[in-house]
Structure formats: structure tokens, C-alpha cells
Amino acid sequence: xxxxxxxxxxxGQGELRRTARFPSVRWxxxxxxxxxxxxxxxxxxxxxxxxxxxxxxxxxxEPFVVQVVFEEFGVAEVRKPMAGERERADFRxxxxxxTWREMIESIVRNGGRPxxxxxxxxxxxxxxxxxxxxxxxxxxxxxxxxxxSLQEFFNNAASIDTQFEE
Amino acid sequence: xxYSNEVLHGAGGSPMVATLxxxxxxxxxxxxxxxEFRQHYxxxxxxxxxNAERLARGQFSLHWMDTSGAQWGRRAKPSSRGLTYxxxxxVPGYGDVPELxxxxxxxxxxxxxxxxxxxxxxxxDYTVLERDELWAENVLSLYEEAxxxxxxxxxxxxxxxxxxxxxxxxxxxxxxxxxxxxxxxxAGDFPSKWMYRIPQDFLEVKSFLSTQIMDEARHQEVxxxxxxxxxxxxxxxxxxxxxxxxxxCAPTHTMGTFLxxxxxxxxxxxxxxxxEMIAKTHxxxxxxxxxxxxxxxxxSYGVLEFQWWxxxxxxxxxxxxxxxxxxxVGEQVILSAFTEPTLVEPIAILLGGGLAKIDxxxxxxxxVWSMFIDEYLQRCERAGFDRRSRCILPAEAPWRMAA
Numbered sequence: 001x002x003x004x005x006x007x008x009x010x011x012g013q014g015e016l017r018r019t020a021r022f023p024s025v026r027w028x029x030x031x032x033x034x035x036x037x038x039x040x041x042x043x044x045x046x047x048x049x050x051x052x053x054x055x056x057x058x059x060x061x062e063p064f065v066v067q068v069v070f071e072e073f074g075v076a077e078v079r080k081p082m083a084g085e086r087e088r089a090d091f092r093x094x095x096x097x098x099t100w101r102e103m104i105e106s107i108v109r110n111g112g113r114p115x116x117x118x119x120x121x122x123x124x125x126x127x128x129x130x131x132x133x134x135x136x137x138x139x140x141x142x143x144x145x146x147x148x149s150l151q152e153f154f155n156n157a158a159s160i161d162t163q164f165e166e
Numbered sequence: 167x168x169y170s171n172e173v174l175h176g177a178g179g180s181p182m183v184a185t186l187x188x189x190x191x192x193x194x195x196x197x198x199x200x201x202e203f204r205q206h207y208x209x210x211x212x213x214x215x216x217n218a219e220r221l222a223r224g225q226f227s228l229h230w231m232d233t234s235g236a237q238w239g240r241r242a243k244p245s246s247r248g249l250t251y252x253x254x255x256x257v258p259g260y261g262d263v264p265e266l267x268x269x270x271x272x273x274x275x276x277x278x279x280x281x282x283x284x285x286x287x288x289x290x291d292y293t294v295l296e297r298d299e300l301w302a303e304n305v306l307s308l309y310e311e312a313x314x315x316x317x318x319x320x321x322x323x324x325x326x327x328x329x330x331x332x333x334x335x336x337x338x339x340x341x342x343x344x345x346x347x348x349x350x351x352x353a354g355d356f357p358s359k360w361m362y363r364i365p366q367d368f369l370e371v372k373s374f375l376s377t378q379i380m381d382e383a384r385h386q387e388v389x390x391x392x393x394x395x396x397x398x399x400x401x402x403x404x405x406x407x408x409x410x411x412x413x414x415c416a417p418t419h420t421m422g423t424f425l426x427x428x429x430x431x432x433x434x435x436x437x438x439x440x441x442e443m444i445a446k447t448h449x450x451x452x453x454x455x456x457x458x459x460x461x462x463x464x465x466s467y468g469v470l471e472f473q474w475w476x477x478x479x480x481x482x483x484x485x486x487x488x489x490x491x492x493x494x495v496g497e498q499v500i501l502s503a504f505t506e507p508t509l510v511e512p513i514a515i516l517l518g519g520g521l522a523k524i525d526x527x528x529x530x531x532x533x534v535w536s537m538f539i540d541e542y543l544q545r546c547e548r549a550g551f552d553r554r555s556r557c558i559l560p561a562e563a564p565w566r567m568a569a
Binding site for chain 1: 246247304307310311314315316317435439440442443445446447448451455456458459461462463465466469470530533534537541544545548
């Protein structure tokens with residue numbers, strides 16, 4: 001478990017480059033860090049109060065799972081859930097590594113805005129190649145209530161040098 | 167000391183002259199208005215006379231500084247995100263929402279109002295007096311979220327990036343926007359119709375409904391703008407009109423909220439998600455993504471308002487049967503909107519990628535329909551309303567592919 005706080009790096013020219021492997025807790029922490037430094041941008045989008053679980057289904061030796069706790073306009077915590085903590089998540093977004101990779105590469109290639117066919121909603125809407133899961137429809141619908149914020153959370157991947165698992 | 171007619175009534179001789187919607191009022195309506203206030207003349211004139219005389223004597227009342235009967239001194243403290251309704255409702259004396267509203271005027275809940283009860287008017291339009299017809303356990307947080315997540319259809323959409331699409335896709339986009347503009351009107355009109363009937367003891371619900379009205383105003387605005395910026399509005403939808411009328415005319419707030427927020431907005435949420443997916447420009451992506459957030463908030467209120475209502479019915483079985491009867495009609499009428507070619511065909515064209523691929527698009531529509539039905543039934547179940555065995559909406563899309 002680790003809380004996400006703003007580090008001294010700055011976004012923009014002269015910044016320290018962020019490098020992380022995907023998928024990893026560190027990679028999501030960097031996104032959380034970026035979100036927390038852009039308060040005015042995310043404040044404009046409004047509150048985000050949910051626990052989102054993201055899953056890469058086909059990495060070995062087991063699926064990669066991370067929970068991101070969003071509070072108000074930022075990320076309060078990024079953690080790998082322990083056994084029995086899955087219910088803490090309001091919803092889970094899951095897909096294969098190749099799908100995540102294509103989405104992230106599209107965001108990077110376009111400077112922070114994915115191609116039309118690489119948005120979170122595009123990828124999840126039909127249940128393939130990604131899907132949104134949640135046992136409680138009220139909690140699952142938080143994914144829709146915060147759609148813009150979640151998309152912009154991932155759009156910050158453009159500021160990360162991402163190395164992918166082969 | 168008595169005041170002259172001019173002082174009390176103004177130079178015009180009567181305080182009753184008013185305009186309706188800025189136009190010259192009809193004589194009949196004005197006569198009713200005059201009669202209404204003349205009927206209670208002695209009540210309000212007594213108050214006016216009393217106060218005017220005191221002022222004329224140069225005296226002050228200062229009775230309002232007496233804090234007996236008030237909650238004075240119990241100060242609300244802000245939480246991390248400011249001072250919310252939840253924060254002030256934690257202060258004793260302010261957060262007690264009555265099961266039955268008995269103050270049919272504007273006196274604030276938690277104020278010193280009992281001594282003045284007999285002098286106050288009754289607002290006859292306040293007719294929704296039962297908390298359980300309105301309340302939802304998430305209404306306070308939804309209100310805060312709604313305020314924080316407002317957006318501006320003029321400024322927040324990158325309109326300058328809008329470029330013309332091939333004609334079939336542009337027409338499909340504009341037709342979809344025309345249909346959605348039509349639909350979004352009722353989603354604002356329904357809460358508007360009920361909001362003024364709700365007394366202020368249920369101020370939190372009124373506040374949330376006002377955000378829903380604003381959301382829907384913005385939705386009709388953004389879809390109207392998108393259509394006109396892309397080519398123009400196209401065809402109205404008679405089938406949709408019947409569905410919208412069924413929502414607007416729902417006999418109770420809870421029934422209408424079930425039909426609008428839970429069923430129809432749940433369906434529209436699916437349409438918006440599809441709209442984001444099939445968008446051919448970043449402008450359209452942004453429009454649909456912003457709208458679907460608002461829609462999901464309305465769905466959430468619909469589910470938990472319905473659940474609250476069911477959980478507080480003295481005869482739950484009878485309440486369930488009543489709602490099943492209502493849903494039997496509501497589902498059928500709603501289907502008249504979602505079989506309209508003005509709605510189904512543009513989505514199919516956009517899903518398929520062009521008029522020539524409309525059949526492929528219909529296959530996608532069939533998958534979306536199945537997902538929607540499943541989500542609708544899940545939401546009913548979440549509210550405590552098992553609709554699976556009685557649902558009139560077909561589990562499979564109500565159309566078949568041409569041979």
C-alpha cells in the first residue's frame with residue numbers, strides 16, 4: 001500500500017522524466033502523482049470518489065491487479081489488493097496486456113488524447129476487448145459517473161516513459 | 167394609525183397587478199388572483215398594518231434576536247471539501263427530515279417558525295408531502311457531485327475541431343442529435359413539473375432536482391448545437407413523443423422517477439455510451455462522455471429513490487404490485503421510442519461505419535440492447551424490485567436482420 005503525494009518533479013519542460021514498467025503499482029502511482037499536481041484541471045471536472053480496480057488479465061504468473069482510490073480531485077492511494085479486499089473496489093476494468101498497451105501507446109502518440117478507437121469507453125462498452133465488472137450496479141455505475149475524469153487520469157500516461165512487459 | 171391606500175397598495179392603487187410570463191394577463195386569471203388575495207386580505211393586511219405602525223412610531227421589534235426555540239450557537243463545521251448539506255445536517259435540529267411535511271410555505275426547516283404558523287399562508291401547490299415519495303439515501307452526495315461536475319456546452323467542447331463527415335455519417339450524427347434533443351426535454355420537464363410541488367422541508371431533494379433540470383437543459387443545448395453545427399436538425403420522432411408523454415404524465419413522483427431515471431435514462435445512458443464509442447470526431451466523443459456522466463447520476467438517484475420508497479411502504483407486497491402494473495405500461499410505451507427509425511437507424515449507421523454497413527451496425531445494436539436489458543433488470547433488483555419474470559421489454563432486440 002502506498003499513498004500518492006506530489007513529488008518535487010514538475011510537468012513540462014525541464015521536468016524529470018518518469019519511467020515505469022507497465023503493469024506495475026509504480027506506473028499507477030505516477031498517474032496518481034500527475035493527477036494530484038493538476039488540481040485545477042481535475043477540479044474543473046469535479047469530484048471523483050471511488051475505488052477503481054484495474055486488471056491486466058494475461059500477465060504471468062498471475063493477473064496484475066491494482067486498486068486506485070480516488071478522492072475529491074485526486075488519488076489518495078494506490079495499492080495491490082490483499083486477499084479479501086476485492087470488495088473494496090466499486091468496479092473493475094480489465095483487459096489483456098495488448099489492449100492496455102495499444103491504449104497507452106495511442107495516448108502517448110497523440111500527446112495525451114487517444115485515438116477515437118482507444119478511449120476507455122470505446123474499449124469497454126461492448127464488453128470486449130476490455131470490460132467493466134461490478135456486482136453492485138450503483139457502485140459499478142461510478143465508472144460512468146466519472147468517465148471524463150478517468151479518461152483524463154489515463155491521458156496523463158503521455159507524460160510517462162512506459163516500458164511494457166514482453 | 168391607518169395608512170392610506172396609496173401607501174399600502176402603491177401608486178397604482180393595487181398590489182395585485184401582475185404579469186404572467188411577461189404578457190398582459192388574461193382577465194380571468196387576474197380576477198382569480200385578485201380574489202385569492204382579497205379572500206385573505208385581513209390576514210396579511212393585519213401583519214402589514216402592525217409592522218407599518220411600528221415603523222411609523224420609530225420602534226423596533228427585535229423579537230428575532232430571541233434564540234429560545236432556535237438552534238442558535240450550534241455552529242456547522244466544514245469538512246475537507248467545504249461546507250456541504252451533510253455537514254449542516256449533522257447540527258442537531260437541522261437535519262431532521264420529517265416523514266410528512268406540514269409546513270406548506272417557505273419557512274426554512276430548523277428556523278423558529280412555530281409561533282407564526284397561524285399567520286402564514288398555505289401554498290396549495292405543495293402537494294408532495296411524503297418524504298418517502300422523494301428521498302434517496304444518496305441525494306445529498308449526488309447534489310454535491312452534480313454541482314462539482316457541471317460543465318459548459320459552450321466552452322468545454324472543442325467545437326473548433328469539428329470537421330464535416332461523409333454525408334451519411336453526418337446525417338446520422340445530426341439525426342441522432344435531433345432525437346436526443348427531443349428526449350432530453352422531458353428529462354428536464356419531469357423534475358420541473360414536480361419540483362414546485364415539493365415543500366421546502368425536502369430542500370435537499372429540490373436542490374438535487376434543480377441540478378437534474380440544469381443537466382438536461384445542457385444536454386438539449388449541446389445536441390442542438392451539434393446538429394446545427396454539423397448540417398442541421400433532422401426529423402422528429404412520433405414514437406418517442408408517446409414515450410416522453412408517458413413519463414411526463416406519470417401519476418406519482420416515484421412512478422415517474424422509476425420510468426424516467428431508472429428505465430429511460432438507463433437506456434439513454436446506454437445510447438450515450440454507444441454515442442461515445444461510435445463518435446467519428448473528438449468533438450462528439452467529448453459531448454457523449456460528458457453527457458453520460460450526468461445521466462449516470464440521474465440513474466443513481468432513480469434506483470435509490472425507488473429503493474427508499476419500497477423500503478418504507480407499510481404494505482410492501484401491494485406496493486410492488488402497484489409498481490409492476492405501472493411498469494407493464496411504462497416499459498411498453500418506452501419501447502415505442504427505442505424502435506423509432508429516427509433513433510435506431512442513425513446509431514446502426516454510426517456503429518457500422520456508414521449507410522452501406524447498416525446491417526453490421528444493427529448487429530452491434532442487438533448487443534447493446536441485450537446489455538441494456540441486463541443492466542435495467544440489475545438496477546431494478548438493486549432497488550428491491552424483481553422485474554425479471556414480468557419484464558415486457560424483449561430480452562433480445564425487437565428487430566431481426568433482413569434476409
